[in-house]
Amino acid sequence: MVAHHVSEPLTAEEVARASELLSRLTDAFGARVVGQDRVRRVLLTALVAEGHVLLESVPGLAKTLAASTLAQSVGAHFSRIQCTPDLLPSDIVGTQVYDPRTHTFDTQLGPVHAQVVLLDEVNRASAKTQSAVLEAMQERQTSIAGVVHPLPRPFLVLATQNPVDDEGTYVLPQAQLDRFLLQEVVDYPDHAAEVEVLDRVDAGTLGLHGGPAPAVATPHDVLDLQALASRVFVSPAVKRYIVDLVHATRDLAGVVGPATGALVERGASPRASIAFLHVARAQALLAGRDHVVPDDVRVLRHAVLRHRLHLSFEALADRVRPESVVDAVFEAVPSP
Structure with missing residues (x-):
């Protein structure tokens, strides 16, 4: 154990x-x-x-x-x-x-x-x-x-x-x-x-x-x-929320839909989950709190994920912004 x-x-x-x-x-x-x-x-x-x-x-x-x-x-x-x-x-x-x-x-x-x-x-x-x-x-x-x-x-x-x-x-x-x-x-x-x-x-x-x-x-x-x-305290529910979000980037078709799923070739690695954890703790401290809330995970979601999503050739050709994919993930994954 x-x-x-x-x-x-x-x-x-x-x-x-x-x-x-x-x-x-x-x-x-x-x-x-x-x-x-x-x-x-x-x-x-x-x-x-x-x-x-x-x-x-x-x-x-x-x-x-x-x-x-x-x-x-x-x-x-x-x-x-x-x-x-x-x-x-x-x-x-x-x-x-x-x-x-x-x-x-x-x-x-x-x-x-x-x-x-x-x-x-x-x-x-x-x-x-x-x-x-x-x-x-x-x-x-x-x-x-x-x-x-x-x-x-x-x-x-x-x-x-x-x-x-x-x-x-x-x-x-x-x-x-x-x-x-x-x-x-x-x-x-x-x-x-x-x-x-x-x-x-x-x-x-x-x-x-x-x-x-x-x-x-x-x-x-x-x-x-x-x-x-x-x-800074991070509850198990917030940790699961972070992992759910990062896992969703690897299964976009199943979580968001096939149209959005076709835009991303590879999702984020576990390093993204670690980044969300550290960033959320920093946001809580910036807000004067001793614990993390879901908004601390969301506030810098684009900055955490935009460089970690590998867009497909079709998405690049259509000039799809990674921020739109990130927003779709956060809308699809329920918050604790």
Whole structure:
């Protein structure tokens, strides 16, 4: 019989401490990034849930600003890597450099050894380089000349890709996409938000002279948040609901109907169930609760599943959006 580890329930003081810290982070993010509420929620969720994020959008929608603001607000070491076809794995992971003065090799750690790493246009890196950095994301360590170097904690990778300009790009394989906890599609700001951007540029609070975001937390605070999130209570009914949803993506014809079933070749793996569990716990903590409710599972359903469904050729030809398939699954599976 398998023994299940039961963590201590969160106290009211711990929930209040987490809520106050998350409120400070939310305010710090909003002071620098206009609008983009879903991006803020996705980034904070990944930070709390110890996951990584893939942001997809056209250029100019503040993805780099969002990543740097998040890092600055928690006092984390930030690193930005511009991916290009000639980028080598050693350019990211690190390498050994010969020192002629001492006749020895010195290890120089690469930019992935930061607490918040922005991989800009990750689909422009070669398949070999993509594999190296995604392995570091999964293992939380790198190996240089046979020596293992643990990555710092907390560790968060934000990768971006441009879905429009795909000439000279290397499409991320499905197995590597699955390593991202969340994929968010960043949309254009609305009219009022764009006017606010111009106002902030005029006021000097945004742009080249805007200055860094103030640190309202520390990396240790983030580790504390992650530990608290792991203790958020998830009932057996909610766990079954999560598994029912993920299983439904593998049997769409039987659950939703043959028409929708023909749109997906392969459903989500068990990694999706684990992602829903971690994301739902983070949502509960963001909402100031010590337990998960079904809405915590639903709120980021698109970000959890859109990159984990392998659409059929017919669906791609008809430009079917994975979000419509995800919504059909959630409508068909009864909530507890």
